[in-house]
Amino acid sequence: LAKTTQPISMDSYEGQEVNITCSHNNIATNDYITWYQQFPSQGPRFIIQGYKTKVTNEVASLFIPADRKSSTLSLPRVSLSDTAVYYCLVGPPMNTGFQKLVFGTGTRLLVSP
Amino acid sequence: DTEVTQTPKHLVMGMTNKKSLKCEQHMGHRAMYWYKQKAKKPPELMFVYSYEKLSINESVPSRFSPECPNSSLLNLHLHALQPEDSALYLCASSQVVRVSPEYFGPGTRLTVL
Numbered sequence: 001l002a003k004t005t006q007p008i009s010m011d012s013y014e015g016q017e018v019n020i021t022c023s024h025n026n027i028a029t030n031d032y033i034t035w036y037q038q039f040p041s042q043g044p045r046f047i048i049q050g051y052k053t054k055v056t057n058e059v060a061s062l063f064i065p066a067d068r069k070s071s072t073l074s075l076p077r078v079s080l081s082d083t084a085v086y087y088c089l090v091g092p093p094m095n096t097g098f099q100k101l102v103f104g105t106g107t108r109l110l111v112s113p
Numbered sequence: 114d115t116e117v118t119q120t121p122k123h124l125v126m127g128m129t130n131k132k133s134l135k136c137e138q139h140m141g142h143r144a145m146y147w148y149k150q151k152a153k154k155p156p157e158l159m160f161v162y163s164y165e166k167l168s169i170n171e172s173v174p175s176r177f178s179p180e181c182p183n184s185s186l187l188n189l190h191l192h193a194l195q196p197e198d199s200a201l202y203l204c205a206s207s208q209v210v211r212v213s214p215e216y217f218g219p220g221t222r223l224t225v226l
Contacts, residue, residue, distance in 0.1 A: 034213035043117070043203045043217030044156065087155060091212030103155035 004088045004104035011110050018075045020107050022088030025069050033071045036087045083111045117218035119204050125224045134221045136187040136204030144210040145187040148203040156203055163210045194225045
């Protein structure tokens with residue numbers, strides 16, 4: 001599976017747009033990019049998934065450049081409740097072998113008033 | 114009903130105890146997962162069940178024994194655990210086996226004394 005690299009932490013203020021980038025230089029042709037949000041002592045929550053260009057839902061947008069070697073999760077107008085750890089995960093939509101399924105180290109986002 | 118439930122929420126056990134963690138989903142998903150998460154670390158995959166059969170075992174010690182009695186239920190039997198096994202144990206499910214499961218449960222916080 002593609003190894004991912006994310007910033008360890010980011011700080012923001014309420015109402016700002018936050019962009020978290022994930023690097024995945026060895027992404028494979030059939031790999032998708034998935035982002036999760038996790039609050040302390042809770043399970044991760046699926047935010048968004050994409051393959052190329054741009055995906056948008058009610059929570060976030062995911063931007064993927066043409067070479068797909070990186071991706072950016074964009075959170076519009078963050079609030080205090082967006083303070084969490086955000087994980088980027090890259091891999092094929094179906095696991096068909098003994099591949100090690102690994103979450104990256106995650107990015108701790110702190111939103112201040 | 115789009116959720117994964119886990120019981121108990123908290124569990125404290127001694128090293129000689131035998132206990133079980135339970136996970137349930139009623140979304141018709143045929144893939145279920147156990148993850149282990151230590152403090153400030155990403156989740157680590159332990160086991161994957163696909164159509165009630167063990168599909169992936171990530172070299173987990175035998176003191177952890179998974180069981181999938183039916184398509185809605187996943188258990189993790191614990192025996193002779195060590196203090197270093199204290200962690201948040203997360204269950205997840207998806208329609209079919211994926212690198213990125215769609216739904217995670219809230220987790221069971223396990224403390225081994």
